[in-house]
Amino acid sequence: MYISSISQYMNNRLDLFEELIEYLQSGIYELNKLYNVTCIGIYNHGKSTLLNALVNSLDDSIFATSDKRETTESKAYQYGDILWTDTPGLNATKGDDNVTMKEVRKSHLNLFAHNLSTGGLNQQERKFLQEIARIWDNPKQFLDNTIFVLNNFGGQDENAIKDVEREITSQIQTIFGAEAKVDMLVVSAKNYQKGKQDNKQMLIKQSNIKQLYTMIQGKKEQFSKDDIMSRRLMKKLDIEIDKRKKELEECESDIKKIDRELINEISKANNKIKSYRQGEI
Numbered sequence: 369m370y371i372s373s374i375s376q377y378m379n380n381r382l383d384l385f386e387e388l389i390e391y392l393q394s395g396i397y398e399l400n401k402l403y404n405v406t407c408i409g410i411y412n413h414g415k416s417t418l419l420n421a422l423v424n425s426l427d428d429s430i431f432a433t434s435d436k437r438e439t440t441e442s443k444a445y446q447y448g449d450i451l452w453t454d455t456p457g458l459n460a461t462k463g464d465d466n467v468t469m470k471e472v473r474k475s476h477l478n479l480f481a482h483n484l485s486t487g488g489l490n491q492q493e494r495k496f497l498q499e500i501a502r503i504w505d506n507p508k509q510f511l512d513n514t515i516f517v518l519n520n521f522g523g524q525d526e527n528a529i530k531d532v533e534r535e536i537t538s539q540i541q542t543i544f545g546a547e548a549k550v551d552m553l554v555v556s557a558k559n560y561q562k563g564k565q566d567n568k569q570m571l572i573k574q575s576n577i578k579q580l581y582t583m584i585q586g587k588k589e590q591f592s593k594d595d596i597m598s599r600r601l602m603k604k605l606d607i608e609i610d611k612r613k614k615e616l617e618e619c620e621s622d623i624k625k626i627d628r629e630l631i632n633e634i635s636k637a638n639n640k641i642k643s644y645r646q647g648e649i
């Protein structure tokens with residue numbers, strides 16, 4: 369009984385270390401993984417078209433676009449050294465929101481696509497941001513890693529654009545705090561695609577897609593500098609190691625218990641032998 373307990377203890381110990389090694393390996397995988405840019409937003413606000421423009425898919429062939437609800441699952445596509453991910457529209461269904469939330473958790477940078485001609489953020493968009501502000505460990509970090517992309521479908525005039533920008537900034541600050549810094553850019557993905565197809569430099573320039581691309585690259589470089597992922601990983605590792613330590617301490621206390629039981633057994637056996645010698649048995 370004693371020997372088998374010891375071997376069980378050793379096996380437990382080995383299992384724990386194996387788990388820890390697996391965990392470290394998954395961490396290394398995470399560090400090596402591509403920079404992930406995820407596009408989120410309400411259905412039909414131009415998410416897929418925006419991603420097509422960013423990956424130079426001028427005929428919308430990479431990310432499905434349509435007036436129908438087209439994207440019901442996420443789709444990821446590598447272009448350059450970035451993994452671009454399209455998500456289902458917010459609040460099309462509850463399941464879609466969960467898919468999107470999972471993608472946002474994995475992503476390094478979010479593009480929050482919003483159709484400018486609808487005015488400020490609607491209730492569904494605010495609800496999604498409120499949920500993030502409620503459940504995120506560090507909601508400010510979400511904002512640092514998010515660009516609000518206002519899709520200018522209808523060529524709104526400058527004053528109307530300024531009004532919407534102000535309204536959205538104030539809506540975001542209501543949710544994330546008055547000090548919250550909001551990265552925002554007005555773009556026209558369709559104009560970019562048209563400009564590229566017809567070689568119209570003015571359309572390309574005014575579409576702001578290149579500025580958005582530069583902003584994304586800037587965020588990416590900042591990310592490598594800060595090495596957020598490795599800091600996140602170190603924090604996770606600390607927690608994991610603490611957990612393992614606790615489990616090992618429990619094993620140790622089990623071993624001590626077995627020790628005490630063994631000593632007890634030995635002294636019982638000793639007493640029996642003594643009694644035997646004294647002719648009591």
Ligand SMILES: Nc1nc2c(ncn2[C@@H]2O[C@H](COP(=O)(O)OP(=O)(O)O)[C@@H](O)[C@H]2O)c(=O)[nH]1
Pocket residue numbers: 409410411412413414415416417418432433434435438439457519520521522555556557558559
């Ligand atoms: N005029 C115009 N239409 C756009 C623009 N971006 C998207 N659309 C159209 O809006 C509709 C929805 O776009 P889509 O990218 O599928 O939106 P998603 O549901 O958010 O992915 C499609 O018919 C697009 O052609 C744009 O910049 N300008």
Ligand SMILES: [Mg+2]
Pocket residue numbers: 415416417432433434438439454
């Ligand atoms: Mg779509």
